[in-house]
Amino acid sequence: MPCYDRPVPAARIVAVFIALDACLALAQASLRRFEIQIAERRVAPAQRVLRATEGERVELHWSADEPLVLHLHGYDIETRVAPGKPAVTAFAARLTGRFPVAIHSEGGSKHRHSALLHVEIYPR
Amino acid sequence: MSRFTLVSLAALAPAEAAAHAFGTRYELPLPLAFWLAAAGLAVALSFLVFALALPSGASYRQFFLLRIPSLLVGALRAVSVGVFVVLIAAGLFGTQDPFRNLAPAFVWIAWWIGFTYLTALVGDLWSVLNPWAVLRPRGLFKLPPAVGVWPAVALLLAFAWIEIVWEGNAVPANLAWLALGYSLLTWTGMFVFGRDAWLKSGEVFTVYFGFIARLAPIEWRTSAELHLRAPAAGLLDPRPVSSSEAFFVIVMLANVTFDGLRDTPLWAVSDAHWTAAATAGLLVMPCVFALVIFGICALMGNTSAGELLRLFVPTLLPIALAYHVAHYLPYLLVAGQVVIPLASDPFGRGWDLFGTAHYKVAVGVVGARFAWYTSVIVIVAGHVLAMYVAHRLALARFSERRTARRSQYPLAALMVAYTMLSLWILAQPIVETVK
Numbered sequence: 001m002p003c004y005d006r007p008v009p010a011a012r013i014v015a016v017f018i019a020l021d022a023c024l025a026l027a028q029a030s031l032r033r034f035e036i037q038i039a040e041r042r043v044a045p046a047q048r049v050l051r052a053t054e055g056e057r058v059e060l061h062w063s064a065d066e067p068l069v070l071h072l073h074g075y076d077i078e079t080r081v082a083p084g085k086p087a088v089t090a091f092a093a094r095l096t097g098r099f100p101v102a103i104h105s106e107g108g109s110k111h112r113h114s115a116l117l118h119v120e121i122y123p124r
Numbered sequence: 125m126s127r128f129t130l131v132s133l134a135a136l137a138p139a140e141a142a143a144h145a146f147g148t149r150y151e152l153p154l155p156l157a158f159w160l161a162a163a164g165l166a167v168a169l170s171f172l173v174f175a176l177a178l179p180s181g182a183s184y185r186q187f188f189l190l191r192i193p194s195l196l197v198g199a200l201r202a203v204s205v206g207v208f209v210v211l212i213a214a215g216l217f218g219t220q221d222p223f224r225n226l227a228p229a230f231v232w233i234a235w236w237i238g239f240t241y242l243t244a245l246v247g248d249l250w251s252v253l254n255p256w257a258v259l260r261p262r263g264l265f266k267l268p269p270a271v272g273v274w275p276a277v278a279l280l281l282a283f284a285w286i287e288i289v290w291e292g293n294a295v296p297a298n299l300a301w302l303a304l305g306y307s308l309l310t311w312t313g314m315f316v317f318g319r320d321a322w323l324k325s326g327e328v329f330t331v332y333f334g335f336i337a338r339l340a341p342i343e344w345r346t347s348a349e350l351h352l353r354a355p356a357a358g359l360l361d362p363r364p365v366s367s368s369e370a371f372f373v374i375v376m377l378a379n380v381t382f383d384g385l386r387d388t389p390l391w392a393v394s395d396a397h398w399t400a401a402a403t404a405g406l407l408v409m410p411c412v413f414a415l416v417i418f419g420i421c422a423l424m425g426n427t428s429a430g431e432l433l434r435l436f437v438p439t440l441l442p443i444a445l446a447y448h449v450a451h452y453l454p455y456l457l458v459a460g461q462v463v464i465p466l467a468s469d470p471f472g473r474g475w476d477l478f479g480t481a482h483y484k485v486a487v488g489v490v491g492a493r494f495a496w497y498t499s500v501i502v503i504v505a506g507h508v509l510a511m512y513v514a515h516r517l518a519l520a521r522f523s524e525r526r527t528a529r530r531s532q533y534p535l536a537a538l539m540v541a542y543t544m545l546s547l548w549i550l551a552q553p554i555v556e557t558v559k
Contacts, residue, residue, distance in 0.1 A: 054491075073148055073150075074148075074150055074487045075487075094488070095150075095487055095488045095491070096152070096491040096492035096493070097150035097151060097152060097487075097491070097492055098149075098150055098151060098152050098554065099150060100148065118554075120152060121492075122152065122492065123491060123492045123493045
């Protein structure tokens with residue numbers, strides 16, 4: 001039941017402002033964009049680890065020399081990419097940690113594969 | 125364990141899932157600021173332990189907590205045997221997809237990591253839950269005392285090899301056959317040498333959890349009588365352990381460090397040589413540790429280095445466990461959640477026994493900051509506990525306070541170095557060793 005006769009506590013006003021601030025920050029979350037070319041199931045050494053900060057919007061723009069299914073672990077996003085058909089994996093970086101992107105080959109070969117690259121999301 | 129790397133069960137088709145290894149980790153390396161804070165705290169608090177006038181003698185206070193009714197003990201045992209049977213059945217008759225079978229997740233995550241932490245918190249629960257201990261054969265021969273815990277040492281090395289090196293360790297059927305083989309071995313040992321003699325000497329998990337339980341704030345006496353005590357007070361035993369027990373502890377310490385070390389750039393081994401190199405590392409590491417600790421003990425005083433090693437080596441356990449917690453707690457909290465859906469469908473047949481089969485792992489339960497802060501807190505706490513216990517033991521062992529204090533300088537240096545090594549490993553960039 002609302003209590004109209006009580007003044008609004010200062011803490012609540014501050015909390016509202018903090019929440020507002022967070023919303024604004026998310027609305028204008030900076031974009032972290034990466035252009036990644038996959039050749040022979042590898043990426044350039046400098047792109048083996050991609051770094052971003054919590055709260056940012058991350059976009060991985062893929063191009064590949066063969067059809068591949070890419071799986072970003074943790075966030076659990078699958079992206080299909082093929083020659084001439086670039087694709088984008090886009091997500092808001094809300095989980096912190098180090099998340100592998102693995103190639104899931106079509107036809108489900110049984111051999112183990114290492115991560116194509118890792119996305120590291122650092123806390124703010 | 126990061127060698128096999130698994131994730132996101134539900135999202136993957138079975139064939140895809142099998143192609144992954146078991147248990148992916150999401151931790152970020154410890155940042156420099158946390159590294160420095162932890163290192164600085166460890167060194168500063170070491171001086172504090174030296175400066176404190178600790179009580180002499182190695183006795184500690186304890187309070188009667190409760191006695192577990194024998195009916196409850198029996199019930200716990202029955203549940204434990206039931207889980208054991210279900211795991212073996214799941215391994216033999218369930219799906220062989222490590223993601224959809226209960227056995228690998230339960231054995232490697234819930235039991236081997238989770239139960240170790242539970243033991244460090246509540247004491248030697250294994251003495252009640254051990255499914256092999258339900259049989260009570262009297263034995264035909266007396267086990268010679270010289271055997272010590274050497275059978276357990278050999279088994280611990282074999283177990284570590286399976287855990288860290290062997291590629292087939294997440295295959296459910298392999299785990300079931302190993303459990304059956306180990307049961308045969310254990311029951312044969314118990315039948316020949318008597319139940320209690322073999323449990324103490326050859327049942328590797330009784331010995332292992334027994335040492336971990338020394339860190340717990342709860343002491344388990346016979347007939348399930350529980351006493352409250354200070355954490356790690358169980359290490360305040362002024363009687364040196366036997367040579368085989370000392371080596372068992374050294375293997376425990378070395379395995380933990382080796383498990384972390386092989387994820388660092390220092391361990392850059394090509395895939396082709398991975399198995400051979402890891403096997404060699406697993407065997408060489410305990411010998412290196414033994415030599416270093418023996419050398420330190422030789423510097424400690426006029427007493428025989430061997431005797432000092434047997435007295436002080438268990439005091440290194442808090443540092444090893446602290447590193448282990450720093451390394452595995454976030455993993456346990458995230459990857460360990462797979463036990464929730466798998467408990468409802470242990471064989472991977474689409475059952476939903478407890479209504480949890482569709483539970484999805486929440487990756488966000490712990491973030492990078494949680495991992496970093498817990499790392500720093502547990503590592504510093506483990507270091508201080510180790511320093512404190514060793515100091516108290518020295519006061520009990522040496523008649524003169526000054527001799528006791530002097531004996532602790534080399535050991536303190538070793539402990540600081542060991543803590544720094546743990547922190548260094550956590551701060552390393554993570555390298556992919558295998559695929």
